[in-house]
Amino acid sequence: MNLQLERLYKNAGKDERLIIGLMSGTSMDGLDIALCSVKGNGAETQIRILEFETGDFTDDFRQKIKAIFSKKQVDLELVCLMNEHIANTHAELINDALKRWGYTAAEIDFIASHGQTIFHAPKAQHQLHDYPNGTLQIGDGDHIAVKTGIITLSDFRQKHLAAGGEGAPLAVYGDYLIFSKKDEDRIMLNIGGIANFTYLPGNLNASEIFSTDVGPGNTMMDQYVQKYYDVFYDKNAVIASSGKLNEKLFLALLNCRFFDGEFPKTTGPELFNLNYLASAQKASSTENINKEDVMATLCHFSAETISNSVKKCFGDAAAANVFMSGGGMHNPLLVNLLKAKLPQSVFRSTEDLGINPDAKEAVLFAVLANETLCGSPINFGRRQGVPSICMGKISLPE
Incomplete structure (x- = not known):
């Protein structure tokens, strides 16, 4: 077995997993970083927030996001470059937080990264009948995994779309x-x-x-x-x-x-x-x-x-x-x-x-990652917008 896949299997099988949940929302006020202890899965999930902070974005970084955010026409080169730049910035903020908290990358089992939404286009909104629901979050998971040395799950919303949802809310x-x-x-x-x-x-x-x-x-x-x-x-x-x-x-x-x-x-x-x-x-x-x-x-x-x-x-x-x-x-x-x-x-x-309200969305992505890694299928019924699926692409750090 590939050593990284072996590491993935070993970490997923732990009784207690340390998962960092990340959230950067449409407000773009910073990156919410929640270090969570997670035990169990499904209805038996037990989660505790061990550490939490919001990593500040510089005004320059925020303006760079705004240049491609929520606009029908943007510079495609900037979108391409920001996919990497956002991920690298998030990785730096994670590494800085771990240092302040006294943790090493080896002690963290997984990162669950939402990424940065730059456009959300459900069919009811775009009204283009030949096209499906769409949403786009950037901040590539591979870059975060490599820069932090931690297995990273990201791009959660695409599976939701693929299964018939609108990519939100998760x-x-x-x-x-x-x-x-x-x-x-x-x-x-x-x-x-x-x-x-x-x-x-x-x-x-x-x-x-x-x-x-x-x-x-x-x-x-x-x-x-x-x-x-x-x-x-x-x-x-x-x-x-x-x-x-x-x-x-x-x-x-x-x-x-x-x-x-x-x-x-x-x-x-x-x-x-x-x-x-x-x-x-x-x-x-x-x-x-x-x-x-x-x-x-x-x-x-x-x-x-x-x-x-x-x-x-x-x-x-x-x-x-x-x-x-x-x-x-x-x-x-x-x-x-x-x-x-x-x-x-x-x-x-x-x-x-028991959950810090400012950390809640970051914690939710840690839970989504935990279900993808360790959970059993939960039947949410055959209803529009709530597909019974696991979500998140897995990026290995080496």
Whole structure:
């Protein structure tokens, strides 16, 4: 047997595996690096976060990503070069984190890398009937494996596409394995650039659960303040809180066929961006309103689309157990609006379930890798968007 395959087999067979989960989302605020101890698999999965940090991206690196991010027309040479550059940068951040944590590469069994999404194109969005669903994440796994010396799983979303899904959301798999609880219906709400949630039924029936994107989380607010205020995000919603809701713009923002679609569905900044905002302002004759009012309205827009989606599952008087994660949970205006729109629901953080909410998505990819390496098939039913598959391509370091 090839020595690297022997190493793969040996590591996968351990009672306890150390897996680094990586996540860099559409917000591009940095690389989330979660070192996890994982035991078991499937419903018996036990996971602990041993270390976590967000590796900072430089402004130059972030601008290089933005040059090819969420655009129909880009410089193909840059896409080619950034596939390697992103992977090399991620590998450097991993190596630096391991040094700070006091671990050697030999002590880590696997890396689970999401990569950097640069374009997401479900068929419902691109409307090109001769083409399938598509999504593209770059940051090549081979480069990470070679630069760190650690077996790396990456490119998780392509298998989801191949099996008939849209490549997202993938949280359904990890949420089911980590957070399901008998006799308690739960909603795992992640408010990143795009907001999504997983519904976990208390009967633990895998064929009933689903994950879905629901609309913009932070992405439009972040894009707006980056353009007009030269800050990366609206910390503590200071800007949005100083403005007021503009009803005309609010209604124009809600006028989108995406919101009428059935669950599960996916979207991204390819739809919800500053061009979308500009079109809504033109349609509502609100091009000249105060910037603070635009931010307030965008925050109300995110809260409305999230709460409407919860009501779609639980009814107008939704009494859901909602566990939040993602950057949007740190936006006090957004959270207060959600609580006002869903007064019968209980909002908590995944911290209450033993998982740092800022680390959650990175942890989920560690779980996906663990299932690919050690898991048994789980039947999620024959439903669109939730194929019963394992995901991730394996890259060997030598």
